[in-house]
Amino acid sequence: MGGGNGQKSRMACEKHMEKNKPAKGSQLDSNKKAMTIQCKVCMQTFICTTSEVKCREHAEAKHPKSDIYACFPHLKK
Secondary structure: OOOOHHHHHHHHHHHHHHHOOOOOOOOHHHHHHOOOEEOOOOOOEEOOOOOHHHHHHHHHHHOOOOOHHHHOHHHOO
16 A cells, blocks of 8 residues: 555655765865966965966965966966
8 A cells, every 4th residue: 555646756856866966075085186286386286277367476475586487387378
């Protein structure tokens, strides 16, 4: 017996929730892998989406005596 519409919809909802469950754990590992830009003077890492402006800000604030291209050689074009 049993199997009314309420039970069917609840089971469908549970099944759907289980299928679309977010990945376990934190996002820290993927964030570490995305840290691909590195200042060559102080070895500080930056996430891969860091803009040229942020790189310039870092170079001017932390290494005013060094050239920006000494810190971030990938900015040379």
